[in-house]
Amino acid sequence: MKRIKILILALALSLCALAGCGREEGFDNPGDNLGGGGTGETANGTEDVTGGVKEDFSDEDFSDLSGNTSTDGATTVDSSSEVYTISEDGTYRFSGSYGGITFGAKNLKLHLIFDGATITVAEGIALDGKTNKGAEVVITLIGENSIVSTAEGENAVHIKDGSLSFNGDGSLSVTSGGKNAVKVDKALAIVDCSLTLTAANHAISARSVSASDCEINVLSAGKDGINAECDDDTTAFTTAEGYVYLKNVVYSCKTEGDGIQADTVVFLDGGNYNIKTAGTFVPKTQMSRYGIDADDFKYIMQNGEYKRIASDETGRYGASSLYGLVQGCKGIKVGEIEYPDENDPDKEITVTEGDYSIIIEGGTFTIDSTDDAIHANSGNLSVSGGTFTISTYDDALTSDVLTKITGGNITVTKCYEGIEGGYVEIEGGSVDITASDDGINAASDDTSVVEHILIRGGNICVDAEGDGVDSNGSINMTGGTLVVFGPTSGANASLDADRGILIDGGYLFAVGPLGMVETPASNSKQNVLSYAQNQRISANTVLSLTKEDGTPLFYITVEKACQSVIVSCPELVTGESFKLYGGDTQLCAFTVSNVITSVGSQGNMGNPGGTPPGGGTRPGGGFGGMGPGRG
Numbered sequence: 101m102k103r104i105k106i107l108i109l110a111l112a113l114s115l116c117a118l119a120g121c122g123r124e125e126g127f128d129n130p131g132d133n134l135g136g137g138g139t140g141e142t143a144n145g146t147e148d149v150t151g152g153v154k155e156d157f158s159d160e161d162f163s164d165l166s167g168n169t170s171t172d173g174a175t176t177v178d179s180s181s182e183v184y185t186i187s188e189d190g191t192y193r194f195s196g197s198y199g200g201i202t203f204g205a206k207n208l209k210l211h212l213i214f215d216g217a218t219i220t221v222a223e224g225i226a227l228d229g230k231t232n233k234g235a236e237v238v239i240t241l242i243g244e245n246s247i248v249s250t251a252e253g254e255n256a257v258h259i260k261d262g263s264l265s266f267n268g269d270g271s272l273s274v275t276s277g278g279k280n281a282v283k284v285d286k287a288l289a290i291v292d293c294s295l296t297l298t299a300a301n302h303a304i305s306a307r308s309v310s311a312s313d314c315e316i317n318v319l320s321a322g323k324d325g326i327n328a329e330c331d332d333d334t335t336a337f338t339t340a341e342g343y344v345y346l347k348n349v350v351y352s353c354k355t356e357g358d359g360i361q362a363d364t365v366v367f368l369d370g371g372n373y374n375i376k377t378a379g380t381f382v383p384k385t386q387m388s389r390y391g392i393d394a395d396d397f398k399y400i401m402q403n404g405e406y407k408r409i410a411s412d413e414t415g416r417y418g419a420s421s422l423y424g425l426v427q428g429c430k431g432i433k434v435g436e437i438e439y440p441d442e443n444d445p446d447k448e449i450t451v452t453e454g455d456y457s458i459i460i461e462g463g464t465f466t467i468d469s470t471d472d473a474i475h476a477n478s479g480n481l482s483v484s485g486g487t488f489t490i491s492t493y494d495d496a497l498t499s500d501v502l503t504k505i506t507g508g509n510i511t512v513t514k515c516y517e518g519i520e521g522g523y524v525e526i527e528g529g530s531v532d533i534t535a536s537d538d539g540i541n542a543a544s545d546d547t548s549v550v551e552h553i554l555i556r557g558g559n560i561c562v563d564a565e566g567d568g569v570d571s572n573g574s575i576n577m578t579g580g581t582l583v584v585f586g587p588t589s590g591a592n593a594s595l596d597a598d599r600g601i602l603i604d605g606g607y608l609f610a611v612g613p614l615g616m617v618e619t620p621a622s623n624s625k626q627n628v629l630s631y632a633q634n635q636r637i638s639a640n641t642v643l644s645l646t647k648e649d650g651t652p653l654f655y656i657t658v659e660k661a662c663q664s665v666i667v668s669c670p671e672l673v674t675g676e677s678f679k680l681y682g683g684d685t686q687l688c689a690f691t692v693s694n695v696i697t698s699v700g701s702q703g704n705m706g707n708p709g710g711t712p713p714g715g716g717t718r719p720g721g722g723f724g725g726m727g728p729g730r731g
Contacts, residue, residue: 153457156339157367159347162312165267165291169240171213183221183228186210194219201227207234207262214272215242221249226256233260233285241270241293248275255283256299264306265289266314271296280305281321290314302327303353309362310345318353323427325353325375328362337455339365346371356380359469360432364456368432368486371463379429379470381406384419390426397424399493406470408494408516410537431467431492434458435477455479458499460508462486472498473515481521483508483529495520496533500544505529505558517541518562522549524571526580527556537566539584542573549573553597555580555606562586563659568594568610577668578605585659590615595666603628603668607654611637611662619666622696627672630698631665631680631688641682645669648677648689672697 171193177184179196186192187204194201194217201212201219219226226249229235237259249256256276257264263286266272271294274281281299282288288306294315297303303318305327318325330342342363352374353359359375360366382390384397398414399406400421414422435456456479465488467473473492474481476499483497488510490496496515497503503521508529512518518533519526522544533539539562542551551573557580562568568584569575575597586594594612595601601618604625619630629645637643637658644655645667653671665680672678677691680699688699 153339153365153455154367154459157343157345159312162289162291162310162347165238165265165289166312168211168238169268171215171240171242174211174213183224200224203229203232203235206232208232208236210235210237212237212239213242214239214245214270217245219247221251223251223254225249225251225254225258227258229259229262229264230255233262235259235262237262238265238267239272241266241268241272243270244273245270246273246275250277252278254278255280257281258283259285261285263287263289265291266293266295267291268293270294274298276300282306290316297321297325299323302357303355305329307331307341308343308345311349312347313349315350316352318355321353321355321357323355323357324361325351325355325358326360327358328364330363337364343367349373351375354378356429357427358430358433358471359467361430362434364435366432366434366458367461368459368463369461373463373465373467375431375465375467375469377429377431377469377471379425379427381423381470382426384422384424387419387424392424392426397422399423399425406493408536425471428471429469430471430475431469431473431490432458433472433475433477435479457482460484460486465489467492469493472496473512474498476500476503480504482506483510489513490515492516496535500546501549505531517566518564522546523552523554525552525554525556526558526560528558528580531558531560533560533562533564535562535564535566537564538570539564539567540569541567542571544572550599552576554578555582557606565592567592567596568612569596571597571599573597574599575601577601577603577608581607582609583656584610584612586610586612586662588613588660588662592616593618594664595620605670606668608666608668609654609656610666611643611658611660612664614663617664617666619696619698620668622694624668624695626668626670626695627674627692628666628668628696629672629678629680629690629692630696631667632698632700633663633687636661636663637665637682643687644681646679646681648679650679653678 174191174193176193181199183200183202184198185202185204189209191211193213195215197218200221226247247256256274264284269292273296275298278300280302281297282304284306286307288309290311292313296317298319300322302324303321309326309328326344328342328344343365344360344362345367347369349371354376359377399408458476458481460483462485467490469492472495473490474497478500480502481499483505484507486508490512491514495517496512498520502523503519504525506527510531512533515535516537518535518539520541524540524542542553544551551571553571553575555577559581561583563585565587568586584594590613593616594610595618601620602624603620614632620628639661640657642655642657645653672692674692679689680687690697690699
């Protein structure tokens with residue numbers, strides 16, 4: 101894609117905007133004082149949605165496990181095609197080929213050394229801690245090792261009611277032709293080593309998964325790559341189980357289910373993540389066969405590719421033309437937890453109260469998903485760092501409560517909706533979204549939620565076929581840069597808010613069609629230009645704003661044809677005069693006398709693709725560049 105750049109008058113102003121210094125401190129209620137818009141409330145705790153959760157995660161266990169690799173005193177187990185039974189606590193070393201390993205007593209405490217070991221079974225579990233449960237097992241990997249089970253309906257590794265840890269500087273390949281590759285009923289920890297997994301079901305399934313400074317490669321999984329579930333007796337949110345905590349992990353997966361799934365928390369800090377999920381689509385005519393809800397059929401086939409459509413559009417299509425996914429196949433997902441009702445086996449209990457969260461503090465993420473890329477059910481999503489490249493058939497970053505971005509570099513090349521939540525707050529970072537529907541959307545099915553979108557900082561660019569920035573509540577901008585290339589049809593708009601729009605700071609540039617243009621509220625604290633004309637402004641036209649004497653303020657190249665232009669920046673000073681150009685043709689001249697300056701213009705655009713004013717030199721040359729990059 102092209103790089104988009106807004107050039108402004110002075111470097112100091114650019115740095116101010118990038119730092120979000122236009123933020124209105126103490127702003128709590130984004131819906132307040134909007135002309136005719138009513139009031140809105142900020143979600144409880146939205147100023148710090150992760151702090152309490154993060155405190156429950158520590159690196160101490162990683163350091164202890166990393167140092168526990170001694171092979172002193174190990175009992176060497178000779179190669180054998182028979183199943184080897186371990187009945188006493190201790191350290192055991194395996195080198196060569198084995199017909200299986202099983203535990204002969206309950207609650208064993210074991211340190212297993214795999215040093216070039218190969219364990220292969222055609223029936224049963226290859227590493228069997230299921231028959232005698234409660235074991236605490238540490239496996240140290242030296243060299244290359246493998247575990248294979250081709251047994252139908254069996255896990256390759258199963259530690260029942262116990263824990264399992266992997267460490268060492270070696271590698272292990274685990275293959276299950278029948279079920280999960282690694283199944284642990286309690287905690288699973290992985291440090292330093294390398295795992296390669298292939299599974300008919302989940303690649304990894306445990307009560308909790310913690311990993312640090314290791315590699316996990318899921319070659320294929322019929323369900324999730326990493327899956328962490330709470331105990332069936334859990335009835336409230338907890339950070340003691342149901343979580344995935346990955347620190348400086350290299351993780352890659354190809355799954356038919358979710359790439360990473362946790363019941364309570366996903367906490368990712370550093371590393372490299374390459375996640376691909378490929379779900380199976382079936383037509384609505386097969387709904388009963390797969391047990392899929394009617395609402396889940398929200399895709400059509402268009403030009404040989406499945407395309408997500410809005411719920412209110414599905415009535416236009418017959419059952420054979422609507423498709424749904426056989427199972428969820430999100431990139432990264434957390435909550436909500438569902439448990440069987442002990443009093444009624446045919447019912448499930450859904451636990452929705454609590455701080456279910458996805459917390460991403462850093463790392464490099466490449467996500468290509470059939471379903472949502474990053475999804476927090478019944479909870480919050482926080483991104484404070486990292487580099488993201490996302491392509492998805494559905495939403496890119498979405499939560500049921502709060503989606504908050506304070507840092508990072510996020511590029512969404514393809515999605516249905518880009519950033520979504522009951523509340524959306526952006527305070528920093530770089531965000532670049534290309535969406536087939538809304539770019540940024542605040543919406544909730546919870547009637548107690550008064551939705552809002554707050555933009556306090558960051559560089560944001562949205563290219564949307566639906567609404568560019570859409571809130572079922574309010575929109576408030578106090579800092580940062582927001583560039584919106586809105587839809588080309590009049591059924592949507594570049595900016596849309598049911599409870600009004602306040603522009604109190606920052607740099608706003610939004611273009612779109614006529615018909616649904618929504619102008620910010622007149623009690624905004626920063627002046628706004630709203631320009632419109634019946635004739636379309638051609639794509640790739642350079643729009644530029646200058647002072648009356650020709651002093652340039654900024655320019656931008658529009659990516660789509662448009663008819664409306666909304667601009668707001670600190671340089672639009674009351675009492676001063678300005679000009680707006682399309683190429684080298686003056687579109688309008690105006691003097692700012694009110695907060696909202698509305699100018700209508702019709703007629704010939706002249707040469708809309710020409711050079712900006714000022715002798716053919718792009719305005720702002722030599723000063724700092726500001727705005728989101730596309731590339």
